[in-house]
Amino acid sequence: MNRRIKLLKIVDSFVGPLALRLAINSSLGKRRTSINQKIEKVLVIRPGGIGDAALLLPTLKILKDVIPAIQIHILCEPRNAGVFTHSPFVSKILNYNRLGDLKKVRETEYDCIFDTEQSHFLTGAFVAFSKGYKKVGFATEGRDKAYDVSVEYFQDEYEAESFFRLFAASIENWPEKFQLRPPYFFPRNQERGKIDALLADIKREIVCIFSGASIIERLWPLDKWSQVADELWKMGKQPTIIGGKAEIDISQKIMDTANSPILNLCGRLSLSETATMFDRSRLLISTDSGMLHMGAMCNIPTVSLFGPGIADKWGPQGNRHRIINKNLPCSPCTKFGTTPPCPNNMACMMDISSEEVLGASKGLL
Numbered sequence: 001m002n003r004r005i006k007l008l009k010i011v012d013s014f015v016g017p018l019a020l021r022l023a024i025n026s027s028l029g030k031r032r033t034s035i036n037q038k039i040e041k042v043l044v045i046r047p048g049g050i051g052d053a054a055l056l057l058p059t060l061k062i063l064k065d066v067i068p069a070i071q072i073h074i075l076c077e078p079r080n081a082g083v084f085t086h087s088p089f090v091s092k093i094l095n096y097n098r099l100g101d102l103k104k105v106r107e108t109e110y111d112c113i114f115d116t117e118q119s120h121f122l123t124g125a126f127v128a129f130s131k132g133y134k135k136v137g138f139a140t141e142g143r144d145k146a147y148d149v150s151v152e153y154f155q156d157e158y159e160a161e162s163f164f165r166l167f168a169a170s171i172e173n174w175p176e177k178f179q180l181r182p183p184y185f186f187p188r189n190q191e192r193g194k195i196d197a198l199l200a201d202i203k204r205e206i207v208c209i210f211s212g213a214s215i216i217e218r219l220w221p222l223d224k225w226s227q228v229a230d231e232l233w234k235m236g237k238q239p240t241i242i243g244g245k246a247e248i249d250i251s252q253k254i255m256d257t258a259n260s261p262i263l264n265l266c267g268r269l270s271l272s273e274t275a276t277m278f279d280r281s282r283l284l285i286s287t288d289s290g291m292l293h294m295g296a297m298c299n300i301p302t303v304s305l306f307g308p309g310i311a312d313k314w315g316p317q318g319n320r321h322r323i324i325n326k327n328l329p330c331s332p333c334t335k336f337g338t339t340p341p342c343p344n345n346m347a348c349m350m351d352i353s354s355e356e357v358l359g360a361s362k363g364l365l
Helices: 003-026 050-066 099-107 121-129 159-168 189-198 222-234 245-257 271-279 290-297 354-364
Strands: 041-046 071-076 092-095 112-115 134-138 149-151 205-210 237-241 281-287 302-306 321-325
Touching: 003 121, 041 050, 041 121, 050 071, 050 159, 050 290, 071 099, 092 099, 112 121, 121 134, 134 159, 189 271, 205 222, 205 271, 205 290, 222 237, 222 245, 222 354, 237 245, 237 281, 271 281, 271 290, 281 290, 281 354, 290 302, 302 354, 321 354
Parallel strands: 041 071, 041 112, 071 092, 112 134, 134 149, 205 237, 205 281, 281 302, 302 321
Antiparallel strands: none
């Protein structure tokens, strides 16, 4: 986790509760709990990483289906904005880290404001201070008083379904049951052309590997990734490492220890181009990460390695996905994005064998 994100978490934990109380006490107007019959413009607040943003897409697609003429404004961070770029479900993208964009949001009258943040106090405070006919958010950490409609949040519910229920509380004619209906990403010709060029000489089926993670507790040993890549090559597949700039060093170390010709695209693809890459791939093997959730939303089969994270909440759902989890007594230990220091040498990840990962992969291939 980079320093800026750590700093934001510290600021939120110390300043957030006070800001939330002040915002709640100073907010004016009556609570509105009835469904607004005419919703034309909404604000959806989604700070955080790539994974939460990707898992929000099914709900945004449903919202656009239910109200075709709706304007959906997304307030997000630069690190996850790429998920919403060029999306047909999104009318405008605003920067959560830019004061000018926050001012624009404060001055805009929205028919409904949806705070999809699960625990941070500052988003609740911002919503309480904002204009809007109705404000909706999760009833966690005392944040429920900031909203006109608060929705219970469950730690063992798939995150995409939690977002679905959040919107169901305030949108008329909302479907009764959640189900995935891809596509959620829509590559442009430019992105397809770049991927075609990168894969022009590749004759094998592509298996994508994402070895990074936002925290060290979710990482898997590099030598095991190399073993998996080598076996995939022996199976007639093309192991292909993907990721951003943060994963370049890790990817190079895997390349250095592997004995097979790995295609390394780390740091070379945007999020939209990565989604295009998934369209050309047979499988994604990944840690518990935003890239995993993006792959699941691109409808590619996945093998995921879970340790400190809650697999019921973050593991891809359905028979096209395999979750490897040692289910140690000390795991999962992550809650609301915070993982305590591990006293057990990260055994939940270290104990996963390359044979387990390959066995799950062969089952899907």
